[in-house]
Amino acid sequence: MRTTLVLGQARGVILLAAQQAELDIAQYAPAMIKKTVAGAGGAKKYQVGAMVAQLLRLKSAPEAVRRR
Numbered sequence: 530m531r532t533t534l535v536l537g538q539a540r541g542v543i544l545l546a547a548q549q550a551e552l553d554i555a556q557y558a559p560a561m562i563k564k565t566v567a568g569a570g571g572a573k574k575y576q577v578g579a580m581v582a583q584l585l586r587l588k589s590a591p592e593a594v595r596r597r
Contacts, residue, residue, distance in 0.1 A: 562577075563577055566580050566581060566584070567579075567580045568580075575590070578590030578591055
């Protein structure tokens with residue numbers, strides 16, 4: 530429950546900053562993002578991480594993905 534609260538606060542700050550900077554804001558379902566990045570809406574975190582690394586030409590997946 531605490532994590533949800535902290536993430537909600539962080540999201541609120543990010544949305545406020547984007548609005549104040551007059552940036553367009555779009556929201557997408559997690560499955561849509563996974564399908565776009567990894568080719569399947571049910572892709573696992575490691576699969577999405579591997580594709581992100583490949584698309585961004587990184588040597589390895591982002592740290593948060595590798596820990597799990």
